Amino acid sequence: AQSVSQHNHHVILSEAASLELGCNYSYGGTVNLFWYVQYPGQHLQLLLKYFSGDPLVKGIKGFEAEFIKSKFSFNLRKPSVQWSDTAEYFCAVQAPYGGATNKLIFGTGTLLAVQP
């Protein structure tokens, strides 16, 4: 079965530190990839997405992610985190299979705490 793995469940950083959150997926074919963020008490917001083209994608709030097809990875990065980046981050994969092509498979999430 298709799956998405986020290896870091909890990450604690100080402000200005660099961030990299890992995401690996198991589907071997063409995929669309997403990172969502959920701030405390709020709903999911799209950070960035990859559909095709340049494997380095830039999103909102200074985040970027790199799609490495050979590694089945889509890691999220930010050079310098801020306290306001404290949130839970979800990687999601969309793969065309089964009855619907629009299904998102989510990772289990990474809780990021940024200390001022």
Added chain:
Amino acid sequence: EAQVTQNPRYLITVTGKKLTVTCSQNMNHEYMSWYRQDPGLGLRQIYYSMNVEVTDKGDVPEGYKVSRKEKRNFPLILESPSPNQTSLYFCASSLRDSFSYNEQFFGPGTRLTVL
């Protein structure tokens, strides 16, 4: 404003008491979906709908029902809620069921507690 709305946002109920969580979108989207979010499990799809009167099971459909009588609404029905359905529920919609550029928009979530 384009949005997905859910009601109620918070609900505490007791085992066996039927409830409905409403979801509505104003973007004329064909595809709508329900997810539940549980700690350590991420979001898992409950049901989805590709258009009016077209619904299908997701990964965790047991104990839930849905209907899609109108394009804008996709209610989630718990006929006989149980404590293991205590969770955070999200409704999502997108233009259509398509693998091409097709962002899903999420509602604000409904936190359900079943005692």
